[in-house]
Amino acid sequence: MTVTEGLARLQAQFAAAVLGEDGAGFARHLAGDAGAGLRRLAIYRNAILANRRRALRAAFPVVARLVGDGFFDEAALRYGEACPPGGADLNRYGATFAAFLAAYPHAAAMPWLADVARLEWAWHESLAAADAPGMDFAALSRVPEGEQPGLRLLLHPSVRLVRSAWPVLSIWEANQPDRDGTPDREDGADDVLVWREAQRVLLARLAPPEAAFVDAVARGLALEEAAGITDAWDFTPMLQRLALHGMLCGFSTGDRVPA
């Protein structure tokens, strides 16, 4: 047995003893008073679960407020069992929490919950997304008219679009610290644009053609194709809005993917 095989076995048994149901089998690896050693393994269990819980609470404060502490902590525990962190950076832990909630039987009575989680994760990702230089509008203005339909725009790395059949933005807004939790709408769909501007993450509700247009741009479609998706709708105001709020950071013409 190589050193890493022996160490791997010991560490796997430690993890099983700390996170599993029964740690007693690990006693033979411990020095000193076995009873005290096994009780102290619980210190690790509590710390590991608390760290995971804290990371999820930080990323999903609205979900936590909607479901309450007991529900959230239990969901965090089950999520950790199903999808333990695959990296040491807990700020990246929770990418699949929305999908977990969508399938979580105890959340079945709250069908909007998973989409609220998706919106919170988009917010969380937007905050930490890469910085990017602004759009070179001078260069953009030099694109000959004939090539404009083929323009492909590059969105800022912080831009996200969250589309939901539920009024997730209303729910999100109602559950900010200064609000009492009552949403101004209880049904209807929300398409939410998420972006970072002046180091703050901002959210805005989009009309259906606006969302379809942003989605098309995000997928790298040329303006002509994006316009086709949104039919006769004039995309110019939406384009200006993206530009004004720093959501565009590059473009390409022809078939090149924007960079």
Next chain:
Amino acid sequence: MTARFPPRAPDPRKAGIGLRTAHFEALARSRPALSFLEVHSENYFADGGPSLAWLERFRADHAVSLHGVGLSLGSADPIDREHLARLARLAGRIEPALVSEHLCWSSIGGEHLSELLPLPYSEEVLAHVCDRVASVQERLGRKILVENVCAYVRYASSTIPEGEFVAEVARRTGCGVLLDVNNAWINSVNHGTDAMRFIDALDPSTVGEIHLAGGEVTADGLVDTHGAPVFPEVWALFEKAIARLGAVPTLVEWDVDIPELAVLLAEAAKADAILASSIERASRKAAA
């Protein structure tokens, strides 16, 4: 690579504090004279955005210490190259005075346990850890400090006293030691060992930083919480430690239930006073 920031080193005669989001505004306003600011490296692994912008702003005025909690130096898993690449990117961007990690493991079989877990201290594990420390130093192109952790359990397979293990890692790899006085104290109480014997095993020239922190007394022993004032016994052990090691850049850690900035600064001032009196005693001794 050209430097983006003025080179700054921690002042060994003064304590630093941990940089926490809750204190960004207050710290930027009051700009206290501090030996250095320490951050958990992973909290700045973002690709961009406000966390990095703040850190760069503070870096312009202060020496920064990057303190990692996730590299899992002692794991049997391969080193997470992506994690290490992010650390290297952050170090390139911030130009830290110190980079440290823990002598522990925190992941196995690809699962991360997000906690500093103890290692068995054996010749085999020593060789394994030294290989990994060397490989991290090579990737980062710099020396790192390794920190002794709190071990609530000890292994039957340990054959080397902890102090000798830590000292040997430093001797073989050329890395430095981040001496956590609170961890040394807690281990000594929980396991009935002698904390000063642990400190005496270290080569003073390798100790590049000291950590102090508060903990909690429980029925199962002392627990290192980083959420309370420093124990009086830990202040006393700190005094004895620097009497042996000389003045070393010192940090009071406070990571949960984070108090007002003023409380942190007061804990740092206590450390300053002890460092100052130690320096004075040493210079009197040298003059005599």
